[in-house]
Amino acid sequence: MKTTRALGLSLTLLLSVSQAQTKKTLTIAAWAGNDKLIQSVLPGFLKTHPDLEVKVVGGLGYGDYHPALNNRLQSGNAEDVVSLGGPFVVGYANGNFFEDLSKAPYNAGASFQRQFVKSQVAVAMGTRGNFIAIPNDAPPNVMFYRRDVLKKAGVTPAQLSSSWEGYIAAGKKLKAQGVFITNGAADVASTAWTVNIPSGEGVYFDKDGKSLVDNARFVRAFTLAKQTRDAGLDSKIGGWTPEWYDAFKKGKVATIVVGSWFENILTDQIDKDGASNWGVALPPEKSNSVGGGAFFAIPASSKNKAEAWDLIRYLTVNTKTQAEVFKQSGNFPANLSALREPIFKEASAFFGGQQVRQTYALAARNMSAALPNKNYALAETIVGDQLTQVLEQGKDIKTALSEAKALIERRTSR
Amino acid sequence: MTQAPVQFQARPLSSSTRARRLASYLFISPFFIFFLVFALFPTLFSFYLSFQKWRQTSGLGEMKFSGLENYHFTLFSDPWFWKAVGNTLILGVYGLLLQPIALVLAFAILVGLKRFRSLVTALYFLPYITSTVAVALIFTVVYSKNTGLLNAFLSTLHGLPLVGGLFPNGGVDWLGDPNTVKPAIALVVLWRYLGWNVLLHLSRMQAIPQDLYDAAKIDGASTGQQFRFVTLPQLMPMLFLTVSLTIIGQMQLFDEPYVLVGGEGGWAQAGLTVATYLYTTAFKFGDAGTAAAMGWILFAGILALSTLNNRIFGAQGRARGE
Numbered sequence: 035m036k037t038t039r040a041l042g043l044s045l046t047l048l049l050s051v052s053q054a055q056t057k058k059t060l061t062i063a064a065w066a067g068n069d070k071l072i073q074s075v076l077p078g079f080l081k082t083h084p085d086l087e088v089k090v091v092g093g094l095g096y097g098d099y100h101p102a103l104n105n106r107l108q109s110g111n112a113e114d115v116v117s118l119g120g121p122f123v124v125g126y127a128n129g130n131f132f133e134d135l136s137k138a139p140y141n142a143g144a145s146f147q148r149q150f151v152k153s154q155v156a157v158a159m160g161t162r163g164n165f166i167a168i169p170n171d172a173p174p175n176v177m178f179y180r181r182d183v184l185k186k187a188g189v190t191p192a193q194l195s196s197s198w199e200g201y202i203a204a205g206k207k208l209k210a211q212g213v214f215i216t217n218g219a220a221d222v223a224s225t226a227w228t229v230n231i232p233s234g235e236g237v238y239f240d241k242d243g244k245s246l247v248d249n250a251r252f253v254r255a256f257t258l259a260k261q262t263r264d265a266g267l268d269s270k271i272g273g274w275t276p277e278w279y280d281a282f283k284k285g286k287v288a289t290i291v292v293g294s295w296f297e298n299i300l301t302d303q304i305d306k307d308g309a310s311n312w313g314v315a316l317p318p319e320k321s322n323s324v325g326g327g328a329f330f331a332i333p334a335s336s337k338n339k340a341e342a343w344d345l346i347r348y349l350t351v352n353t354k355t356q357a358e359v360f361k362q363s364g365n366f367p368a369n370l371s372a373l374r375e376p377i378f379k380e381a382s383a384f385f386g387g388q389q390v391r392q393t394y395a396l397a398a399r400n401m402s403a404a405l406p407n408k409n410y411a412l413a414e415t416i417v418g419d420q421l422t423q424v425l426e427q428g429k430d431i432k433t434a435l436s437e438a439k440a441l442i443e444r445r446t447s448r
Numbered sequence: 449m450t451q452a453p454v455q456f457q458a459r460p461l462s463s464s465t466r467a468r469r470l471a472s473y474l475f476i477s478p479f480f481i482f483f484l485v486f487a488l489f490p491t492l493f494s495f496y497l498s499f500q501k502w503r504q505t506s507g508l509g510e511m512k513f514s515g516l517e518n519y520h521f522t523l524f525s526d527p528w529f530w531k532a533v534g535n536t537l538i539l540g541v542y543g544l545l546l547q548p549i550a551l552v553l554a555f556a557i558l559v560g561l562k563r564f565r566s567l568v569t570a571l572y573f574l575p576y577i578t579s580t581v582a583v584a585l586i587f588t589v590v591y592s593k594n595t596g597l598l599n600a601f602l603s604t605l606h607g608l609p610l611v612g613g614l615f616p617n618g619g620v621d622w623l624g625d626p627n628t629v630k631p632a633i634a635l636v637v638l639w640r641y642l643g644w645n646v647l648l649h650l651s652r653m654q655a656i657p658q659d660l661y662d663a664a665k666i667d668g669a670s671t672g673q674q675f676r677f678v679t680l681p682q683l684m685p686m687l688f689l690t691v692s693l694t695i696i697g698q699m700q701l702f703d704e705p706y707v708l709v710g711g712e713g714g715w716a717q718a719g720l721t722v723a724t725y726l727y728t729t730a731f732k733f734g735d736a737g738t739a740a741a742m743g744w745i746l747f748a749g750i751l752a753l754s755t756l757n758n759r760i761f762g763a764q765g766r767a768r769g770e
Contacts, residue, residue, distance in 0.1 A: 101731060104504050125505030125734055272624055277594045408503065412733045415712055422715060444525055445733075448501065448517065 057087040061113035064092045065099035079348045107131045112333040114342040120327040124406040127160040133332040134164040151368045156403035167329035168350045169368035173293030174397035177317045183288045187211045191315040201318045205267035214269040214287045223259035225291045225321045236405035238413035245442040248435040256431045291317045294394045298364045310386040314393045320400045409446045498740035518741035531717050532725040542634035543698040550645035558653050572643035584707030591622035626718035636704050652686035688761035699750045
């Protein structure tokens, strides 16, 4: 009995002492891939914060991460810092789950926000001016093109980037050589309708939340897509299928307008030995990329908000961290100041010595802010469906767009 | 002599009996706790949710009571819902075609195989226990338009003399063309569940007493007639079970259409089922209330079909099963 009591007492003493010495643990949630990235750049943060321990909570794929996070937010059990994917930020912007970072003690006001890509800042802004998440990475839309194919057809990249009409004219020249300019006419439309969005307007909705999908911008986009399809300029191959990869590899498709992350797919999967075959240019008429990327936010339930804010700033404001993450993953920084880091001036051997990252940077600076709306995914689905009917079943464009508008109104006015 | 009525005295239970009873409850409690938390509560919550307007990302406090609006919208204002219902019913009919195939196959195995019966049944059963997602992913490759196995096979058949003209020369966009999506999905479902149905029917067939067959043979019945007049009537209870399971399973079909054509059903929503549309409404459009209402409408539909099935097969099944 005496030994057990003695043992128990010493154990309790030991535990209480060790408790006093354990560091404060900061938790950060991220999806698979990003969790390893964050883990790899943590040492720099821990050096300046020796009293902190950071635990990266990851493992779930991007698709499963957000529903699981939502559950934790509802029950108040979320981590101190959470990653948020672009499409999901809008849904939280007007709620109460996250701290308003524009207020004290964070003070991430207008001057702070200026260092980030405008479109990403707009996504994280709620209607009452609250700013709930700091942009971390933002893939700009760029155009990847096959140099050799373009040269043979006598088309220059400048002709492609200048205007959509120029893009289609170039497409006809390529068709004469038996090459498609794009895989899907639908992609032409979905890129074209993000061009020239006036400030204060969203892609599918205006500032009052009314859908504007029957306006001139959409009519033009649909018309361009129809012209592409009618002239036979698109290969009609479904995206991300084996044939799709093959078409790029064999040079049967000349261009693709997509996020800059496609570079990794090109070099790793599609055309491993295709050095100098490819180049990067700006997309036609500087089309936007809206809604992608990643953000960091602080849940209101966090108990370590000050330290959480330090960690977020380390990840997003520190240009060296942003450059390091880009180096490992190709995730393009949302912080425009980071674009001055030397890594972005490097020439790329794969792209024939072109300084592609400067092109990405230019595209990123061109991204203007489109007003976000929580029904974005719904509108995208409905408009996409009408576009398919126009392209595949020859539906009249004006009818399709007014039907899209009616369907969207019906669902969003409930 | 009448006896005085026996008087029972209520006695408190001995501690050992109490302990035994407590232990019994403890042993069965894990199941009930799981059932309450993961089955009963979500069901009741979704019923409650179907009368609310709620976006999950806004937090629990944002739930607004909206009465029957979700049901009204889904049933009267949503063209995609009815498209999904139509697709689901068509896929259901394809699924029911499975039954005759399974019956004939089971009978063939019963009659034709003695030594290899278990092995063959097990081989047919393998698709049922394979992960649905893995199966659907492989079939995405098989159905591929230019590089798929199915199209390559059809091209070869097209090259045959005489019958070649019956087959298309490959290049069929199985998952892209709205006319071929449903048969394509149905084929995967059929491949998956054939073994399961064969196993069920075979087990029931093996229980049919041999004397009935002998009596039929004496009366001069051929194998086909034995199947029709001996096997089939005896199978009614099992058929009732398999048809019920098929109906319930087909109405809730999610895995195969979701992996093959995605949450929006592909072109013209040709592959959209009620379950995948429900999922898209809840997690892509963020509209939890409407999705819950859709789920309960689906439940009502399945209940109606099961009752119908019960009327047709139930009485006969119960009568013959005795």
